[in-house]
Amino acid sequence: xxSIRDVAAAAGxxxxxxSRVLNDSxxxxxxxxxxxxxxxxxxxxxxxxxxxxxxxxxxRAITVVTSNTVLYGYAATLQGIEEAxxxxxxxxxxxxxxxxxxxxxxxxxxxVSDASAGxxxxxxxxxxxxxxxxxxxxxxxxxxxxxxxAPDRGRVSIALDERRAAADATRHLLALGHRTVHxxxxxxxxxxxxxxxxxxxxxxxxxxxIPAVLDCGWDIASAYAAGRRLAADPDVTAILCGNDDIAQxxxxxxYDAGKAVPGDVSIVGFDDIPGSAYWTPALTTVRMDxxxxxxxxxxxxxxxxxxQEQPEPALVAPSLVVRESTGSPRGF
Amino acid sequence: xxSIRDVAAAAGxxxxxxSRVLNDSxxxxxxxxxxxxxxxxxxxxxxxxxxxxxxxxxxRAITVVTSNTVLYGYAATLQGIEEAxxxxxxxxxxxxxxxxxxxxxxxxxxxVSDASAGxxxxxxxxxxxxxxxxxxxxxxxxxxxxxxxAPDRGRVSIALDERRAAADATRHLLALGHRTVHxxxxxxxxxxxxxxxxxxxxxxxxxxxIPAVLDCGWDIASAYAAGRRLAADPDVTAILCGNDDIAQxxxxxxYDAGKAVPGDVSIVGFDDIPGSAYWTPALTTVRMDxxxxxxxxxxxxxxxxxxQEQPEPALVAPSLVVRESTGSPRGF
DNA sequence: AAGGGCAGTGTGAGCGGTCACACCGACATG
DNA sequence: CATGTCGGTGTGACCGCTCACACTGCCCTT
Numbered sequence: 077x078x079s080i081r082d083v084a085a086a087a088g089x090x091x092x093x094x095s096r097v098l099n100d101s102x103x104x105x106x107x108x109x110x111x112x113x114x115x116x117x118x119x120x121x122x123x124x125x126x127x128x129x130x131x132x133x134x135x136r137a138i139t140v141v142t143s144n145t146v147l148y149g150y151a152a153t154l155q156g157i158e159e160a161x162x163x164x165x166x167x168x169x170x171x172x173x174x175x176x177x178x179x180x181x182x183x184x185x186x187x188v189s190d191a192s193a194g195x196x197x198x199x200x201x202x203x204x205x206x207x208x209x210x211x212x213x214x215x216x217x218x219x220x221x222x223x224x225x226a227p228d229r230g231r232v233s234i235a236l237d238e239r240r241a242a243a244d245a246t247r248h249l250l251a252l253g254h255r256t257v258h259x260x261x262x263x264x265x266x267x268x269x270x271x272x273x274x275x276x277x278x279x280x281x282x283x284x285x286i287p288a289v290l291d292c293g294w295d296i297a298s299a300y301a302a303g304r305r306l307a308a309d310p311d312v313t314a315i316l317c318g319n320d321d322i323a324q325x326x327x328x329x330x331y332d333a334g335k336a337v338p339g340d341v342s343i344v345g346f347d348d349i350p351g352s353a354y355w356t357p358a359l360t361t362v363r364m365d366x367x368x369x370x371x372x373x374x375x376x377x378x379x380x381x382x383x384q385e386q387p388e389p390a391l392v393a394p395s396l397v398v399r400e401s402t403g404s405p406r407g408f
Numbered sequence: 409x410x411s412i413r414d415v416a417a418a419a420g421x422x423x424x425x426x427s428r429v430l431n432d433s434x435x436x437x438x439x440x441x442x443x444x445x446x447x448x449x450x451x452x453x454x455x456x457x458x459x460x461x462x463x464x465x466x467x468r469a470i471t472v473v474t475s476n477t478v479l480y481g482y483a484a485t486l487q488g489i490e491e492a493x494x495x496x497x498x499x500x501x502x503x504x505x506x507x508x509x510x511x512x513x514x515x516x517x518x519x520v521s522d523a524s525a526g527x528x529x530x531x532x533x534x535x536x537x538x539x540x541x542x543x544x545x546x547x548x549x550x551x552x553x554x555x556x557x558a559p560d561r562g563r564v565s566i567a568l569d570e571r572r573a574a575a576d577a578t579r580h581l582l583a584l585g586h587r588t589v590h591x592x593x594x595x596x597x598x599x600x601x602x603x604x605x606x607x608x609x610x611x612x613x614x615x616x617x618i619p620a621v622l623d624c625g626w627d628i629a630s631a632y633a634a635g636r637r638l639a640a641d642p643d644v645t646a647i648l649c650g651n652d653d654i655a656q657x658x659x660x661x662x663y664d665a666g667k668a669v670p671g672d673v674s675i676v677g678f679d680d681i682p683g684s685a686y687w688t689p690a691l692t693t694v695r696m697d698x699x700x701x702x703x704x705x706x707x708x709x710x711x712x713x714x715x716q717e718q719p720e721p722a723l724v725a726p727s728l729v730v731r732e733s734t735g736s737p738r739g740f
Numbered sequence: 741a742a743g744g745g746c747a748g749t750g751t752g753a754g755c756g757g758t759c760a761c762a763c764c765g766a767c768a769t770g
Numbered sequence: 771c772a773t774g775t776c777g778g779t780g781t782g783a784c785c786g787c788t789c790a791c792a793c794t795g796c797c798c799t800t
Contacts, residue, residue: 077523079756090780095758103778125524126467127756129458130785135524145490146483155477158504167519169501172490187499191409191785192457192467192524296686321683328686351653354628354660356688411786422750427788435748459786462755523755 078119087115098123125167129192134217137194138377139169141184143204147294148349149264149319149366153199153221156370164378169193176207185211188218195377197221197370200233201264217380221373223270232376234389236369238346241362241394242274245316245344247282248360248396252342253408254314256284260302260326261291262318271346275316292318296325303329306341313341313405320345320352320361327355327401338403348397357400365392410451419447430455457499461524466549469493469526470709471501473516475536479626480681481596481651481698485531485553488702496710501525508539517543520550527709529553529702532565533596549712553705555602564708566721568701570678573694573726574606577648577676579614580692580728584674585740586646588616592634592658593623594650603678607648624650628657635661638673645673645737652677652684652693659687659733670735680729689732697724 080098084091089108096104097112104112115121129135138161144150154170161168173184185208188196196218198209209220209231224235249257259275272289279286290305292298299317303326306312317323323345327337335341337357345352345361352359372389379386412430416423421440428436429444436444447453461467470493476482486502493500505516517540520528528550530541541552541563556567581589591607604621611618622637624630631649635658638644649655655677659669667673669689677684677693684691704721711718 077756081756091757092759092780093778096779099758105778108778122518122522124462124756125522126458126461127785128758129524130456130462130787131756131758133785135458145477145487146480148478151478151483154502155504158477158502162504167501167524168503169499170486170490171500172487172494186454190454190457192461192499296682300686324683324686328688328690331688350628351656351683354632354656356660356663358660409786413786423786424750424788425748428749431788437748440748456786459755460788462757462785463787463789465755 077124078121080121080123083112083115083119083121086119087112126192129194133191134381135167135192135194136165137167137169137192138197138374138381139171139188139193139195140197140199141171141173141188141205141208142199143173143202144294145170145172148321148347149201149364150199152366153370153373156367157197157374158370159367160371160374164374166194166378173204173208176204180204181207181211184208185213189213189216195219195381197373197377203263217377219373219376219380221369223264232380232386234369234372234376234391236364236366236391236394238271238364238394239274239277241346241364241396242271242316243278244274244394244396245346245360245362246275246278248398249314249316249342249344249402250278250282250284252314252402253404254342255311255405256287257314257316258287258306258312259289259316260299260306260318260322261289262322263291263293264318271316271318292322294321296321299323299325300329302326304333306330307333307335314402315341315343317343317345320347320349320359322346323352323359323361323401324355337401340406342402342405344396344402353399355401360399360402361397362394363397364394368392409456410453412453412455415444415447415451415453418451419443458524461526465523466713467499467524467526468497469499469501469524470529470706470713471503471520471525471527472529472531473503473505473520473537473540474531475505475534476626477502477504480653480679481533481696482531484698485702485705488699489529489706490702491699492703492706496706498526498710505536505540508536512536513539513543516540517545521545521548527551527713529705529709535595549709551705551708551712553701555596564712564718566701566704566708566723568696568698568723568726570603570696570726571606571609573678573696573728574603574648575610576606576726576728577678577692577694578607578610580730581646581648581674581676581734582610582614582616584646584734585736586674587643587737588619589646589648590619590638590644591621591648592631592638592650592654593621594654595623595625596650603648603650624654626653628653631655631657632661634658636665638662639665639667646734647673647675649675649677651679652681652691654678655684655691655693655733656687669733672738674734674737676728676734685731687733692731692734693729694726695729696726700724 080091080094200220200222219232222233290302299322348363412423412426532552532554551564554565622634631654680695
């Protein structure tokens with residue numbers, strides 16, 4: 077592997093001039109630059125990221141901290157970050173943090189505090205992400221893709237407006253004539269600016285009773301269990317599910333209990349995962365622009381890394397997609 | 409940030425001794441080691457990955473090349489790699505390559521050829537991954553998570569036995585009494601050791617006619633279109649789908665055409681994505697151990713990186729999971 | 741008693757870049 | 771004509787670590 081010294085020799089200039097060309101400094105004559113570029117090309121030279129990181133003190137890279145790589149919201153956010161990073165020529169790293177347990181959080185923080193991690197984007201949709209965010213030392217350039225209500229403690233934090241989205245979805249159900257809307261929650265919505273809050277907003281403003289929330293995990297089995305409980309209650313006619321996977325479990329539970337969707341019970345999901353339009357019935361859900369969130373986080377992280385001013389995040393607001401899983405209650 | 413020199417000073421030894429402790433060389437007295445460890449702890453020292461990579465010539469890291477981060481097979485494989493890497497203390501990078509276009513392949517190869525990329529795992533399920541694998545210079549330590557039939561050209565290549573899995577699934581359908589089985593293929597099965605081949609095997613061995621394959625993309629919309637075409641043909645009673653998402657599109661197409669599953673047509677998927685057990689009907693599919701594949705690839709990549717002998721990959725064979733979407737044809 | 745091994749430790753150099761600064765010629769200025 | 775300024779270039783040192791090698795005792799051999 078040739079180094080800038082080799083390139084310098086081949087081009088008949090000093091290594092510093094090569095460095096200037098690489099960082100396109102204005103202080104180099106056009107013909108000198110051309111000669112260097114030609115030598116670079118001839119030798120197949122590629123600057124070493126490791127050397128740069130060492131010298132600069134920070135890598136030109138972004139590391140994503142997430143608690144999961146398979147779940148749609150996380151994976152799609154990662155996708156957005158990666159796309160933007162690739163376009164900008166930055167490397168991207170990934171670090172999964174499975175729990176909010178102190179030892180694991182500390183290890184994660186140590187790992188991403190390394191200079192070679194570059195800027196950090198913490199996907200703080202859930203407790204483990206939030207824990208990492210809070211434990212991260214100030215000197216680490218980091219931003220959060222967060223629940224809207226996550227305490228930002230001086231950190232840049234970007235979020236989709238889930239509160240409003242949840243309120244819209246709930247209003248849709250109420251407008252259809254449902255007396256109230258039940259809610260099956262995922263681990264990520266504790267926040268005051270989240271789905272839970274929006275659901276309460278909408279219920280409150282129309283004077284509908286606010287039923288107890290059913291908490292479940294990320295796994296569909298727990299959603300199924302929650303669905304069975306809801307199915308046993310004849311008063312339940314509308315359910316807002318924490319995400320589309322949850323909706324799937326609930327839907328199957330309703331089916332197994334002999335309830336038709338949307339005939340007996342209407343359900344709404346969250347996220348608009350790729351398959352939801354093809355279910356039977358096709359799912360009414362809230363489309364979330366996770367990829368856009370990821371891109372915005374990338375740009376914020378780069379600003380943090382380079383010390384530039386934070387750009388205004390360009391986000392597409394969540395929007396309700398009405399399909400077949402919602403309808404008016406029987407006898408309405 | 410303290411460096412090994414600071415630690416050395418604090419412990420009253422030379423920096424080289426600190427380095428020895430970090431790499432747990434046997435040539436250091438127990439008490440000396442203890443003193444160094446104490447100093448490390450006191451100062452909160454963490455070795456710099458960038459400096460190590462520069463000095464060593466290769467980073468202690470794994471970079472995953474994939475064409476997608478959201479699709480289940482890719483994401484689950486990534487998850488397996490990340491888990492294993494985290495357990496071993498290696499950083500993980502990710503590089504998406506969207507197409508097999510020469511310029512993009514070259515850029516990808518350049519990026520992962522950098523010393524800071526460490527070992528490389530190419531998820532070569534599709535043409536773009538295969539293209540990267542083939543373009544990768546010999547000196548880059550890389551392994552492939554591949555289609556079984558991918559030409560390995562001296563590269564270590566690990567795969568799940570999709571051929572046998574597809575044959576099993578097809579035999580299941582045939583045993584149910586179907587005259588033949590149709591196949592909707594995804595972009596990843598061109599290989600001679602893949603799903604397509606297994607399907608042909610099973611059809612051939614029982615003398616069933618081999619219908620034309622319907623190719624579609626990764627998107628469910630194209631699967632839906634394929635499903636509509638199949639639904640129009642009254643001879644079609646059994647369909648083997650390239651993966652579960654495809655099965656979802658096909659299932660909806662059948663439904664929209666007034667065909668019942670499994671009453672009129674049986675369908676089988678591939679992958680066993682988390683929701684498939686909760687569909688109506690629950691999907692008969694082939695469970696694939698992508699996470700195990702990822703772990704095996706990680707270990708192979710580390711062996712490649714450190715020059716050790718290749719371990720025997722421990723893989724869980726794909727297995728057919730029979731649920732509700734398959735049954736005997738009408739009048740059987 | 742002189743030599744040879746060996747465990748344990750220290751020193752120099754180098755990985756491939758970047759920063760700070762010195763330098764040099766050309767032109768404008770007093 | 772001496773001086774200042776500035777575009778364009780080169781030199782030294784350094785980032786934090788690991789390598790190769792030299793060195794110091796100490797014990798064992800002959």
